[in-house]
Amino acid sequence: MTEIEQENTQQSDFPTELPILIEDNIFLYPFMIVPIFVHDEANIKAIHYAMENGEKIFITTSKSGSEESRSMGSFYHAGVIGNIMRKVSLPDGRVKLLFQGLARGRILEFRGENPLVGIIDILPARNGDPHRIEAILSVLKDNLKTLANFNQSFPADLLRTIEENQDPHRIIDLISSTIKLKKDQAYKIFVEEEAEERLLLLVDYIIEEIEALKLQREIKHKVHNKMEQINKEYFLKEQLKQIQKELGVDVQRDEEIEEYRKKLESIKENVSKEAYKEIKKQIDRLSRMHPDSSDANVLHNYVEWMLEIPFGKASTKKLSIKEVGKQLNSDHFSLEKPKERIVEYFAVRELLNQRGKNQKDSKGTILCFYGPPGVGKTSLANSIATALKRPLVRIALGGLEDVNELRGHRRTYVGAMPGRIVQGLIDAKEMNPVMVLDEIDKVGRSYRGDPTSVLLEILDPEQNSEFRDYYANFNIDLSQIIFIATANDVGSIPAPLRDRMEFIEVSSYTPQEKFEIAKKYLIPQELKKHGLLASEVSIQPTALKEIIEKYTREAGVRNLRRRISQIMRKSAKILLDEGESTKITLTPKLLPTFLDKIVFEIDEADKKDTVGVVNGLAWTSVGGDVLKIEALKIKGKGGLQLTGSLGDVMKESAKIALSVVKGLIDEGILQTPKAPHSQKMIEKIQKQNEVALEEIYNFYDLHLHVPEGATPKDGPSAGIAMASVIASILADLPIRQNVAMTGEVTLRGKVLAIGGLKEKLIAAHKAGVKKVLIPKKNFERDLKDIPKEVCDALEIIPVTQISEVFKEVLVTPKQIHSKGKK
Missing domain, CATH: 1.10.8.60 (Helicase, Ruva Protein; domain 3)
Structure with missing residues (x-):
């Protein structure tokens, strides 16, 4: 035991049973006389127990510094044995103690829990080799002097007290109580019995503290120097401004460049490293250039454009398909299928949002509305933007030939500008607008490049997160943009571009x-x-x-x-x-x-059945139309003449129709009048051609004409109409004029499916046609898409063979006779 311990405590009194008080924050040492404030109920009971049994108490420290847990493992089992010199009960329920530490002690076993009582023994204190102790004390004192130099709050009289004291354990306790040690460090020194080990531990901790204080001083020194440098630069800049002002030099440019730097720093966290580096580089270049140089003007424009890009800004409106559906219904009548598909598209996005998934994982499609002009394609996109509370950007692609219009011009060119996509983001002031690519089917191609190749990157969810604009010279994320394309003719869009879009037809209105x-x-x-x-x-x-x-x-x-x-x-x-x-x-x-003059959209169907005139149904870019096909037979040798600006496919359809009719005549299915020539003429023709000419089609040349010859026409869907008009002219049978038809015909007389059925049936309805012949496949597949009022007004008959068409459309002699009787 130390000298003080021997004076205050008789070793023969220990081990003994003492109450245990657990202090939360401080370590106590044997030489201390300190006030302690207690408010914990268990500790107060321990104090009462001590006062009733000799006024000695054992005080230890909790490991966590919390009163919530008082389990056996929550506090250290070594502490200070001492006397309660004075006890005062305070009005707020706390108890104030004046405690005098006597000796270090340790708990051997526990005897009670309420209050906490244990068998306490004196903790041995061995001095060891005095020469080694003296050497270590010398090192300790040197380190303490060094610590005192770094730490201004170090007690000045501590070194003097240590010099006057000869007990190493008392010296260790004095130093431990003075310097800042962590609980586990303080306990490790406190519980050690050997003086040499205690001193070595203390030296290590003091050296650590000295190193930490050195580092703090070095950092403070650097910060101080930096602050001095900043202040110096500020004063120099202010002086320079005043000098320039006196000299009449314009300082506005410097202020402008400084404003650019501030703006760039404000968006730094939302800009990619590549973009930040490029913009900063150009600002630095601009600051070094003479303001009147041509390059300075180019860089000035560049910095202005780039800092206008709304990095990090986006609409935060929560997506709701109910609002999208409500807005679409509010703005548009009919168009049920397009509206349903749009709502489905946004339903997927809303579900991804709700489940916290990244929308990039869905690889969402790009919607493309296609149909005739004026049916509401762009208007649908407007409604989507309104429902999502996002800005709408419209980019007209009609006639676009220069790839740099989309990609941006390189800055080496005079008048270089960002591409239309980046300009659209700048106009929208947000990174997630609704962007309408209007007339995507009318993009051109020239020596300046193919804009569709850039559109492939823009519309591909795999690539558009790193879209490279040549003017910006860094990648820009377009993945948050909702792209919507519009087109009139899907066939004009290149196949790779079509592959990236989902087409929604917006067809004609009834x-x-x-x-x-x-x-x-x-x-x-x-x-x-x-x-x-x-x-x-x-x-x-x-x-x-x-x-x-x-x-x-x-x-x-x-x-x-x-x-x-x-x-x-x-x-x-x-x-x-x-x-x-x-x-x-x-x-x-x-x-x-x-209003001005009347414009008849579709001629009314003729009321009188006519030979050589049939009502065909056609699809045009402005909707459906009733196409009257006329035929005329002229004495000849079986030739076929076609007029009316027909395309190659339509000419082929006419030739197929003629062959089909010839085959039906040869088989006797279609009855025709006898050949009109004399026997002598027949023999002459037979001799010239060296073949038997018995059928009527060999005695006439046929002329097929489709009126409105200035308008180009093409497609295979007039096949059955051409076959009907050829059969009518050769068989001399009238065609019912209240019937219209559409369908492609094969050489074997099969009727194949066609497109644009809705527009064609609407045209037939407008023209007053009562009966329409359509391919059976279209009847089974597409009739559900036709408006109810059109279906109710028309008798729609499905056909699979050309013979079925002739039965419906050709008026036979018996029917003509019965009509005459009536």
Whole structure:
């Protein structure tokens, strides 16, 4: 034991039973007289126990510094044995002790839990070899002096006290209580019995503390120097500004460059390392250039453009397919299938959001709306942007030939600019807008490159996260953009580009759909646009139907809007001329005074059955049309002449139709009149051709013509109509004019499926046709897509063979005779 321990505590008294008090924050040492505040109930009970049994108590320290746990392993089993010199109960329930430490002790065993009582013994203290102790103490004192130099709060009298003391254990306890040690370090020194080991541990900890303080001083020194340098630069810059101001030099450019630097730093965390490095490099170059040089102007434009890109900015509106569906229904009448597919597309994105998955994992498709002009393709994209609360960017691709328009021009060119995609992001001010690529089927190709090759990268989810703009010279992430393409003719889009898109057809409107669209959307919108009230201008339903049927020729409603707009303009003029109290009601009789000449969209079907004229159905870029095909036989040798700007496929269809009809005549299925030539003429022809000429088709040349010869026509779907008109002219049988047809025919007389059925049936309905012949495959596959009003108005008959077509369309002699009797 130490000298003090021997004075204050008789070894013969120990081991003995003492109450145990657990302190949370501090380590106590034998020489200490300290006040202790206790509020823990278990500790207060231990104090009462001590006061009742000799006033001695054992104080140890908890390992975690928390009162919540008082298990046997939650505190150290070594501590200080001491006396309670004074105890005061405070008003707030706490107890204040004045504690005097006497000796180091340790717990041998526990005897009670409430209060905590244990058998306590004195912790031995062995000095060891005095020479070694003296040497280690010398090292310790040197390190303490070094520590005192670094630590300003080090007690000045501690070194003097140590010099005066000869007990190594007392010296160790004094130093341990003074310097900052962690609990486990303090306990390790406290519990050690050998003085030499305690000293060596203490020296190690002091050396660690000295190294830490050295590092702190070095860091403070560097920070201080840096602050001095910054202050120095600031004052020098301010002085330079004042000097430049006195000299009349413009400092605005320096301020502008500094503004660029600040803006770049503000977006640093949202910009890729490559982009940050490139923009910073160009700002640095700009700062070194003379402001009047040409390169400085190019760099100035570059920095301006790049800092306008909205890095890190994006719409945070939560995706909801209910809102998308509601907006689409609000803005568009009909178009059920396109609206359903759009909602499905966004349903996938919403599900991915809800389940916390990355949308890049879905490799989502790019939607492409295709159909005739004016049917609402771009309008659908507008509704999507409105529902998502995202900006809409429209990029017109019609006639685009230069690949650099999309990719961006390299900065070496005069007038170089970013590509349209990057400009679109700058205009949108967000990185996730809805971007409409309009007229993607009309992209051109020239010596400047092929823009479709850039579109392949832009629209590919695998690649567009690293789109390279030549002007920017770094990669830009386009994966957050919702791309929507529009097209009129899918066939004009290159195959690799088609492969990256999902096509949604937006087809023609029926007259009834146009009527509803005009009534619910177009008329209210045009009234508002022209500053008119519904009470001032009204259009009667009969007049509106006549506008649709006789003043417009289109699949969509764009021209219909123009006609309504024309009516509103004239109405506005009338109101100004005649006074605002005038009320205008547009009736069918007044239409000629408001609109120009009538344009018949489709000729009405003839009422009289005619030989050599058939109603074919055609698809055009502005919707369906009824195509009258005429045939004429002229004395000749079986030749075929075709007119009407027919394409190669349509010419082939005519030749196939002629061969099919010839085959039916040869088989006797189609009855024809006898040859009109005399026997002498027949013999002469037979001699010249050295073949038997018995059938009528060898005595006539056929001329097939499709009216409106200035309009190019092509496609195989007029096959059965051409076969019918050839059969009519050769068999001299009238064709029913209330029947229209469409279908491709093979050499064996089979009727094959065609496209554009909806537009064709709508055209037949408008022309007043009662019966329509279509291929059976189309009947089974596509009839569900046809509007109900069209299906109800037409008798649609499926056919598989050309003979079935002839039965429906050709009027036989018996039928003609029965009609005559009636």
